[in-house]
Amino acid sequence: MSHRDGGLQGARTRRLIRHALIELVEEKGFGDATVGDIAKRALINRATFYRYYQDKYALVEEIFQEVISELPAELGPADRISVQNRIVGWEQLFDHVGRHHRLYAALLGRRGDPWFVARLRERCVALARDRLHNVQGDIALDAGRGMPPGELELVFAANLTLGAITWWLEHDRPLPPRQMAEAVVRFATQGYFGALGLDVLPSTP
Structure with a gap:
């Protein structure tokens, strides 16, 4: 489950993480993209990623819920x-x-x-x-x-x-x-x- 950290910084971090995921899926596929890869691409450390998401599947779950709502x-x-x-x-x-x-x-x-x-x-x-x-x-x-x-x-x-x-x-x-x-x-x-x-x-x- 994602950690809904409020404020502009939290929103910016989640946006960076999401963009990093999309880029990595385009380049190497979802299966081969690791949390470490996502964190590195988003210019954050792994601890910061885990502050928001339990794993990459939790990230996709959040994306899914937002897509459905729209x-x-x-x-x-x-x-x-x-x-x-x-x-x-x-x-x-x-x-x-x-x-x-x-x-x-x-x-x-x-x-x-x-x-x-x-x-x-x-x-x-x-x-x-x-x-x-x-x-x-x-x-x-x-x-x-x-x-x-x-x-x-x-x-x-x-x-x-x-x-x-x-x-x-x-x-x-x-x-x-x-x-x-x-x-x-x-x-x-x-x-x-x-x-x-x-x-x-x-x-x-």
Whole structure:
């Protein structure tokens, strides 16, 4: 758990530590970056690092919590909103990622932290589940799958979100947030074949 040392000095030290982590992940990967490496890069000693964080995972946990608190709340309210409004919500998400692109690229990329990716995926599923519950109310478990209806689909949606964000960052954000939002909503609404403009398989009788 991080030590919330108040004042400008504490904020400056945490900022230096975070920037050091991002640089090291970009250079050598999260797995190979040690507390000693982070402290050296941040121009502090190890004791100072441990004054704020128990280890590098506690540092990533703090980053995760801050990221979650800044994520747009309205990727889609808990009701049936229009496609246009959904696009606006997703555009806000990509705007958010774009503002913190270096952080996201470091932690979600090939050299990043699998724990961060897993936690972000879990959070996406939880947020979507809450909205689904608010729309559908209490739903009995699917007897055949032993899980609430839509649970697997929520995981698919979370992976779609993380995949789209990762692709966007790895390719240096080649499309504006609006176009990314439209692509995600189109895929979510029309499915794989529909989004590609291919014929959809006929439904079984």
